[in-house]
Amino acid sequence: xxxxxxxxxxxxxxxxxxxxxxxxxxxxxxxxxxxxxxxxxxxxxxxxxxxxxxxxxxxxxxxxxxxxxxxxxxxxxxxxxxxxxxxxxxxxxxxxxxxxxxxxxxxxxxxxxxxxxxxxxxxxxxxxxxxxxxxxxxxxxxxxxxxxxxxxxxxxxxxxxxxxxxxxxxxxxxxxxxxxxxxxxxxxxxxxxxxxxxxxxxxxxxxxxxxxxxxxxxxxxxxxxxxxxxxxxxxxxxxxxxxxxxxxxxxxxxxxxxxxxxxxxxxxxxxxx
Ligand SMILES: [Fe+2]
Numbered sequence: 001x002x003x004x005x006x007x008x009x010x011x012x013x014x015x016x017x018x019x020x021x022x023x024x025x026x027x028x029x030x031x032x033x034x035x036x037x038x039x040x041x042x043x044x045x046x047x048x049x050x051x052x053x054x055x056x057x058x059x060x061x062x063x064x065x066x067x068x069x070x071x072x073x074x075x076x077x078x079x080x081x082x083x084x085x086x087x088x089x090x091x092x093x094x095x096x097x098x099x100x101x102x103x104x105x106x107x108x109x110x111x112x113x114x115x116x117x118x119x120x121x122x123x124x125x126x127x128x129x130x131x132x133x134x135x136x137x138x139x140x141x142x143x144x145x146x147x148x149x150x151x152x153x154x155x156x157x158x159x160x161x162x163x164x165x166x167x168x169x170x171x172x173x174x175x176x177x178x179x180x181x182x183x184x185x186x187x188x189x190x191x192x193x194x195x196x197x198x199x200x201x202x203x204x205x206x207x208x209x210x211x212x213x214x215x216x217x218x219x220x221x222x223x224x225x226x227x228x229x230x231x232x233x234x235x236x237x238x239x240x241x242x243x244x245x246x247x248x249x250x251x252x253x254x255x256x257x258x259x260x261x262x263x264x265x266x267x268x269x270x271x272x273x
Contacts, residue, residue, distance in 0.1 A: 001015070001016055001017070001023055002014070002044055002048070002050075002051040004051065007195070007203050007205075009032055009033065010030055010032045011055075012028050012029075012030055012197075012201065012203065013030070013031065013051060014026050014027075014028050015027055015029060015040035015041060015044045015068075016041065016043075016044070017041065017043045017044070017111075017112060019111075024112055025068070025113070026201060027040065027041065027068045027069070027199050027200065028197075028200065028201040030159055030197050031055060032130070032133065032157075033130040033131055033132050033133055034056060034057065034131060035057075035058070035128065035135070036059070037061050037150065037159050037197075038061070038062060038068075038161075039060060039062070039069065039070060039071060039073045039075070039076055039085070040068065040069075040071055041072075041112070041114055042071035042114040042115065043071070043112075043113060043114045044072070045075050048075050048079075049079070052080075056080065057076050057082060058082070058130070059086065060077075060086065061085065061124065061128065061150065062085050062095060062121065063147060063148055063149070064088070064143065064144045064146050064147040064148070064161060065087070065090075065091040065095055065146055066144065066162070067105060067109060067113045067115065067116045068112075068113040068199075070087075070116045071113060071116040071117075073117075073120075074118070074119040077119055077120060083122075084120040084121050084122040085119060085121045086121070086122060086123075086124035086128065087121050087122075087124055087146065087148070088123070088139065089123040089146075090146035091121065091146035092121045092122060092123060095116075095118070095119055096118055096119070096120060096121055098118075106254075106255040106257065107255070108253060108254045108255055109257075124148065125137065128150065133154070134152065134154070135150045135152050136150070136151045136191075137149075138187065138188065138191070139184075139187075140184035140185075140187060140188065141177075141180050141184060142163065142177050142178065142179075142180035142181030142182070142183070143161065143162045143173075143181060144162075144175070144176075147162065147163060147184070148161070149163060149188065151193060153191070153193075156192065156193045156194030157194075157197065158191070158195065158196050158197065158208070159197045160188065160196055160197070160198060160199075161198075161199045162198075162200070163181060163184055163188075164185070164196060164198050164200075164202075164211070164215065165198065165200055165202075166200070166202070166215075167211060167214050167215045168218055169215070169218075169263075170222070170244045170260050170263055171248070171250075171258055171259055171260050171262075171263065172259075172263050173258050174256070174257050174258075174259075174262050175257075176262065177266055178266050178267065179266060179267070179269075181219075182216060182219055182220070186216060188212055189216075193208065193209070194208070195208065196208035196211065196212075222263070222267070223267045225243060226263075226264050226267040226268060227267060227268060227271055229242065229243070230273070231271075231273060233273075236264045236265050236268065239264045239268075240260045240264045243264075244260040244263075245260075247260055
């Protein structure tokens with residue numbers, strides 16, 4: 001399913017697969033002034049001709065290499081005669097599938113988003129210009145090592161990919177590092193912005209800076225609690241159960257990739273007893 005809506009001159013394309021009548025794990029791509037930020041999961045590829053009818057994409061950017069962000073690069077490159085997608089240098093070989101480290105996706109990710117076809121990509125550099133706007137590229141690792149955000153300072157737009165997601169997040173992916181994400185969130189606060197566009201589909205138009213401040217405060221508090229209990233001699237599973245309760249059924253459904261235990265383990269990584 002692809003649903004579109006307008007936030008000023010920015011078009012949001014909410015994309016996801018519908019299974020048993022439910023839209024599952026949808027993500028959002030954003031289009032403005034010839035620029036498309038992320039291309040969505042390959043499972044919606046057949047809907048692209050209609051959704052993008054009359055929309056000319058001149059530049060495609062991938063905020064990071066995850067399959068729900070790069071899955072349709074190839075469609076835009078073949079059908080809109082686009083050049084390479086622009087992405088962080090670490091994402092380029094993964095998008096092009098020449099990294100030599102390709103790990104097959106687990107079944108739930110294949111079902112939800114699908115295996116992205118290889119597509120061309122190149123290093124994004126420090127700034128992107130469209131006809132009317134100028135975007136600063138900000139490195140914001142943590143969700144993945146190759147994650148970037150885009151800021152249009154004149155308009156106050158911040159496109160932050162999968163970095164923010166929400167304030168009180170206690171379940172994270174196995175390969176996310178919330179310590180690095182905290183640094184990235186703090187980096188964003190060095191800039192002025194009025195609207196936060198998230199790949200989850202959330203668009204924060206009321207004090208998004210405060211939302212980021214609140215997320216930082218929440219995780220810093222959780223990190224202190226986790227480390228305190230760890231120093232008391234509790235095992236990671238005991239800390240998880242005490243602070244957040246057992247994993248939700250989703251933990252097993254997603255191959256144990258998304259869970260509370262990953263937040264706990266990341267916060268105690270490298271902490272000496
Ligand atoms: Fe992601």
